[in-house]
Amino acid sequence: MVEIGVYFDLRNPEPWRRPLPRVYGFALEMCEEAERAGIGSAWFTEHHLFDDGYLTQPLTFAAAAAARTRRIRIGTAITIAPFRSAVHIAEEATVVDLVSDGRLELGLGSGYRILEFGLFDADLSRRFDVTDERVRQIQQLIGSGVLTPAPVRGQIPLWLGYGGPQGARRAGRLGVGLLSPSADLVAPYLAGLAEGGFDSSRARMGGAIGAFVTDNPDADWPVVARHLEYQGDSYYRHMVEGTGQPRPRPVDAERRRARGLGAAMGSFMLATVADAADQLRGYAAGTPVQVFLIYASLAGMSEQMTAQHVASLGRLSRLLAAS
Numbered sequence: 001m002v003e004i005g006v007y008f009d010l011r012n013p014e015p016w017r018r019p020l021p022r023v024y025g026f027a028l029e030m031c032e033e034a035e036r037a038g039i040g041s042a043w044f045t046e047h048h049l050f051d052d053g054y055l056t057q058p059l060t061f062a063a064a065a066a067a068r069t070r071r072i073r074i075g076t077a078i079t080i081a082p083f084r085s086a087v088h089i090a091e092e093a094t095v096v097d098l099v100s101d102g103r104l105e106l107g108l109g110s111g112y113r114i115l116e117f118g119l120f121d122a123d124l125s126r127r128f129d130v131t132d133e134r135v136r137q138i139q140q141l142i143g144s145g146v147l148t149p150a151p152v153r154g155q156i157p158l159w160l161g162y163g164g165p166q167g168a169r170r171a172g173r174l175g176v177g178l179l180s181p182s183a184d185l186v187a188p189y190l191a192g193l194a195e196g197g198f199d200s201s202r203a204r205m206g207g208a209i210g211a212f213v214t215d216n217p218d219a220d221w222p223v224v225a226r227h228l229e230y231q232g233d234s235y236y237r238h239m240v241e242g243t244g245q246p247r248p249r250p251v252d253a254e255r256r257r258a259r260g261l262g263a264a265m266g267s268f269m270l271a272t273v274a275d276a277a278d279q280l281r282g283y284a285a286g287t288p289v290q291v292f293l294i295y296a297s298l299a300g301m302s303e304q305m306t307a308q309h310v311a312s313l314g315r316l317s318r319l320l321a322a323s
Contacts, residue, residue, distance in 0.1 A: 002284040004317040005041035005075065006034045006310060007208055007293040010055040013230055016300035020053060024061075026303055030296050030310050031065040034072060037314020038321070041073035041105065043293050046080055048116045050238055052299070059092045066100035074100050077179055077208065077293055078109030078161035082130040083120040086137030087147070094142070094151050102152030107179050108134060109161035114242035128162075128170070135160065135174050161207070172196060177204035181289045182263035189288075206291035210256065210268035212298065213312040217270045223305065225253035227298035228268060232256075234299065235265070273312055277319045 008030075012023050031042045042065055044058035055061060058076040066074050074096065081089065089108070097104040110127040111117065117124040135158060141147050142155055159177035162170055168185035171178040172192020178185065190200055210228070214220045232251030240248065256268035261279045269279060280292055294313060297306040 001323075002280055002289060002320055003040035003291045004313050004320065005043050005073075005077075005206070005291045005293040006030070006039050006313055007043050007045065007077065007295045008055070008061075008297075009045050009047075009295070009299075010053065010061070011050070011231075011234075011297075011299045012053040013234070013300040014052070015230070016302070023053070024064075026306075027061075027296070028064060028068050030306060031072065032068050033307065033310050034296070034314065035069045037311060037317065039072065039310070039314050039317045041075055041291060042069075043075040043077040043105075043107070045077055047113070047238070048119055049113075049241075050234070052234060059089075059096055062104070063096045063099050066096055066103065069100075069103075071103075073103045073105055075105035075107055075159075077107040077159070079107065080111040080116070081108040081134040082111055082117070082122045082127050084134075086134050086141060089134065090138045090141045090147055093138075093156055094147065094149060097151040097156055098149065104151075104156055105159060105177075106138075106156050107159040107161055107177075109179070113238065118242070128167075131160070132170060132174060135176060159204070159206075168192060169195070172198070172203075175202060177206065179205075179207045180263060181205055181207045181209060181284070181287075181292055183283070183287055183289075184263075186287050203288035205287060205289045206293065207263065208293040208295075209261065209263060210265065211261070211276065211292075211294045212268075212270050212309065213273055213276045213294070213316055214270070214309065215272060215312070217272060220305075221257070221270060223301075224270065224298065225257075227301050228253045228256065231299035232265065273315045273319060276316055277323070280316075280320065281323065 046058045047054040110131040159179045160171040161179040165188040168189040169192035172189045173196035175198040229251045236248035259267045261269040
């Protein structure tokens with residue numbers, strides 16, 4: 001069965017700026033509402049030096065969300081592994097796991113932005129090797145009992161936010177979940193699991209998709225499109241900072257919508273609850289994809305529209321669970 005996870009980046013863009021304490025407080029309210037609505041998980045992401053206040057410490061915020069909820073699983077998608085020692089990640093994750101009574105899903109990633117690696121004095125050229133090493137170290141530190149206290153169930157489920165066939169294979173060799181829902185990565189991921197000596201039953205995939213679920217797709221599209229274009233433009237602009245590359249062309253929301261459902265950033269599904277359920281079931285069929293992460297708010301969307309979206313995602317979750 002495929003599930004829905006609600007995704008948060010806590011952006012606060014200039015065109016729709018609000019007091020930051022309210023942005024954070026409202027996100028916590030939406031985590032509570034997601035739990036009430038039957039959504040399976042809430043996930044938090046990480047970037048640094050974004051001019052719109054992008055969330056910088058996902059495990060810190062995850063602890064707050066864990067304290068405000070009782071059943072919904074809490075995940076990071078992702079926290080950037082090369083910026084922290086394995087001990088730091090393992091201990092901080094264990095605290096969140098204990099606060100949540102064993103509900104944490106720990107997603108790690110390698111990062112890619114030059115300015116962020118400079119901020120943390122980390123080596124960009126070794127980011128994949130370091131991230132793999134962090135996975136092994138965290139598994140050993142927690143599994144051996146060296147660190148105290150221990151997580152509720154003795155280990156914490158791990159995911160890797162790798163893209164592309166080589167990354168999928170690396171995640172498989174480590175025996176962890178792959179935070180990408182791309183059907184193109186199933187074969188290399190399963191091959192990696194086999195190379196690592198893991199049974200295919202261990203396979204777990206999931207990750208973010210571009211989507212907005214609403215009862216009125218055409219009526220909501222003009223507003224959704226503005227926020228979608230801001231989100232994409234901001235990502236691409238920050239992506240090239242420090243590289244000397246020119247500023248990318250503006251995002252065309254209509255083109256993304258025309259591409260429809262997909263794992264790539266250039267794809268976007270605007271759909272009713274029933275249509276979204278059909279599309280997601282079809283996309284995940286025959287794959288180990290377990291969870292699709294959908295943003296609660298697209299880059300500064302109004303509280304009213306965000307709350308309506310979370311409610312729609314709750315209905316989508318219940319529909320998928322009933323199938």
